[in-house]
Amino acid sequence: MPELRRGPITDRWVIIAVERAKRPSDLLSQDEKEAPLEPAECPFCPGNEAKTPPELFAIREGGGGANTPGWRVRVVPNKFPALEAYGELGRAGIGFFDRMKGVGAHEVVIESPDHRSELADLPSEHVRLVIEAYIQRMRELMRNHWFRYILLFRNHGAAAGASLSHPHSQIIATPIIPRNVRDRLEAARRYYDDKERCIFCDLLIQELTLGGERIVEESDGYIILAPYDSRFPFELTVFPKYHLHDFTQMNEGQRQGLARALKRALLRLKLLLNDPPFNMVLQTSPNPVPRPGKPGYWATLQYDYHWHIEILPRLTRVAGFEWGTGFYINPVPPEEAAKYLRGVKLPEGI
Numbered sequence: 001m002p003e004l005r006r007g008p009i010t011d012r013w014v015i016i017a018v019e020r021a022k023r024p025s026d027l028l029s030q031d032e033k034e035a036p037l038e039p040a041e042c043p044f045c046p047g048n049e050a051k052t053p054p055e056l057f058a059i060r061e062g063g064g065g066a067n068t069p070g071w072r073v074r075v076v077p078n079k080f081p082a083l084e085a086y087g088e089l090g091r092a093g094i095g096f097f098d099r100m101k102g103v104g105a106h107e108v109v110i111e112s113p114d115h116r117s118e119l120a121d122l123p124s125e126h127v128r129l130v131i132e133a134y135i136q137r138m139r140e141l142m143r144n145h146w147f148r149y150i151l152l153f154r155n156h157g158a159a160a161g162a163s164l165s166h167p168h169s170q171i172i173a174t175p176i177i178p179r180n181v182r183d184r185l186e187a188a189r190r191y192y193d194d195k196e197r198c199i200f201c202d203l204l205i206q207e208l209t210l211g212g213e214r215i216v217e218e219s220d221g222y223i224i225l226a227p228y229d230s231r232f233p234f235e236l237t238v239f240p241k242y243h244l245h246d247f248t249q250m251n252e253g254q255r256q257g258l259a260r261a262l263k264r265a266l267l268r269l270k271l272l273l274n275d276p277p278f279n280m281v282l283q284t285s286p287n288p289v290p291r292p293g294k295p296g297y298w299a300t301l302q303y304d305y306h307w308h309i310e311i312l313p314r315l316t317r318v319a320g321f322e323w324g325t326g327f328y329i330n331p332v333p334p335e336e337a338a339k340y341l342r343g344v345k346l347p348e349g350i
Ligand SMILES: [Zn+2]
Pocket: 038, 039, 042, 043, 044, 045, 114, 115, 166
């Protein structure tokens, strides 16, 4: 059973995933390896549905039953979950350490039956189906009141942590709000307390009025931006121009717009940087379940928070300095990155 642990000094939760336990020899020079599977052996390719746990959700065309080919997007539980469903948290203290059961969920969204088509390559109509699958699964997981946060992310390339090359995203539900998410939520709430405005809406207005040198593209209701304080070269954030705190509450038109904006952002990176490894992370509002002892804790969430997607190319290594300080050294100013990305010629009509 996975376990969550927290010590009093760093105040960070860590998942100790015993089911994924490895011997020292299994961990040697693990980075840079990506299973070079051919479609015949790939558990995510059509025809190999029996190699994954039974599906949780799928979008199919025409016939074909569950766990058979014919799907366009398929969601399955992770075979080696970092967190699992249990009936209770089992919060406990061990001296001044905190512990709880590794309650959560870990799912894989197989984005397409095609072993080699990335989100950047798929038609935006297909990207919309992937977004649909994200929303359906996140909504389902939000019904579980143990799950405080639902994290959606995507690793592309071995250097970004992808262990299987077939394009897929992952969804992990956690029983706590992760530290990085909490920091953002609290900053947004403090700003709202002070000004009664959304900090993200204000940021977008400011970027647009400052001359737009960090804006890569503005289209379909979205802004693709190289953040002022980018940690990584060519880091991008996709912001909705409309205010919405919760990704899963997008309407039909907003989903279509996102499919196009996301594909275009990823395609610009792919064309400019020769298909770089990257991580993509959705930042959205937490599950607004009532917090015992903290009534009204999320009272202003729908006004103060604003979902967005971060895309973090992994062209530089996080090394000792970054671990020691929390500072990142970024050799490409975001203004330069935005200029290069704006200059990428995208094919007509996408
Ligand atoms: Zn495959």
